[in-house]
Amino acid sequence: MDWPHLIAFNIAILGALASPGPAFIAMMRTSFAHGRHAALRCGLGLACAAVCWTLLALAGLSAIFALVPWAYMALKLLGGAYLLWLAVVLWRGAHRPIDQDAPRGLGGFRLGLVTNFANPKAVFFIAAIFTTVFPTMPAGAEAALIVGNHLVLETVWYGAVAMILSTAPARAFYFRLKARIDRIAAAVLGVLALRVAS
Numbered sequence: 001m002d003w004p005h006l007i008a009f010n011i012a013i014l015g016a017l018a019s020p021g022p023a024f025i026a027m028m029r030t031s032f033a034h035g036r037h038a039a040l041r042c043g044l045g046l047a048c049a050a051v052c053w054t055l056l057a058l059a060g061l062s063a064i065f066a067l068v069p070w071a072y073m074a075l076k077l078l079g080g081a082y083l084l085w086l087a088v089v090l091w092r093g094a095h096r097p098i099d100q101d102a103p104r105g106l107g108g109f110r111l112g113l114v115t116n117f118a119n120p121k122a123v124f125f126i127a128a129i130f131t132t133v134f135p136t137m138p139a140g141a142e143a144a145l146i147v148g149n150h151l152v153l154e155t156v157w158y159g160a161v162a163m164i165l166s167t168a169p170a171r172a173f174y175f176r177l178k179a180r181i182d183r184i185a186a187a188v189l190g191v192l193a194l195r196v197a198s
Helices: 002-017 022-034 036-058 061-067 069-092 109-119 122-131 141-165 170-175 180-195
Strands: none
Touching: 002 122, 002 141, 022 036, 022 069, 022 109, 022 141, 022 170, 022 180, 036 061, 036 109, 036 122, 061 069, 061 122, 069 109, 170 180
């Protein structure tokens, strides 16, 4: 493995991070509603789950899923159900005032972790990046470098998102249009839940 391969890997990951999905909605809602510290914990949970999918892709989970399709289908259905539940909760609470208490302890971290674990398609995405970007599947020190690099990349990305979306003007905008923003986010999350489960 050389630097151009690692750079190509990072570009592919950044492309996925920049596209709207359940992870971004979780970050947006947590940043707006609960502020910077809760959003940073959520981002760390999202990053840890993403890196776990990378580890599983390196371990060959995508090949196992190909051999045992019912296991993959079960994970997809569970993940889709969780995201759909989040969408319903968000929609039903759209008109209610914000609970000013941020999730305590591991609350924000757990939200990020479970949200990214709810999308088992990620392991196929990561496996596709590996087979496209790297001439051979990384192992040993190379694999450790890629996993560490991925953790840093995701943590920095979500940290930047948390810092931007938790600013006073961004939160004031959200509080002003909370019901509308929450319902749009819930609708998008519902569509994404159906895509995950399909």
